[in-house]
Amino acid sequence: MKHPRMTRIWDGSYRVTFPFDRDVVEGIKNIVPAHSRQYDPDEKAWYIAPAYFVPVRNLLTATFMQVEMDADREPFTPPSDDRAPRTDFHVLHLRESAPPELVEAAFRCLARIHHPDRGGDTATMQAINSAYAALKEG
Secondary structure, eight states: OOSOEEEEOTTSOEEEEOSOOHHHHHHHHHHSOGGGEEEETTTTEEEEOGGGHHHHHHHHHHHHSOOEEEOSSOOOOOOOOOSSOOOHHHHTTOOTTOOHHHHHHHHHHHHHHHOGGGTOOHHHHHHHHHHHHHHHHO
16 A cells, blocks of 8 residues: 555545554544544554544645545445334333333433433434323323
């Protein structure tokens, strides 16, 4: 491998390969937080979150002068899951045999996580509320 290569993969992250350079490795570790990067020793490749694409590309360009990009490929989109309709139990991440106490506990936990006042999504919270209401009544 003569030049670094950045390839966008199906989940939106980037696979980064380059000739070994200790300064580049340290630069990636300094630029990209640990939760947004992963190294695969078998492939000798770094996987980085999309938010860090530009800083890592700039680091590679500054070090190697050229970066090969696989921009021609469209990222893989996983197929939609249309196998079974989602029930109220699925919305609350429960089995259909869940007792009422567990339904309420699941609702409270999910409400804490997904409430819009705590940074959650309004549509998700509405789905949780309607699922809980339906299960509470029936």
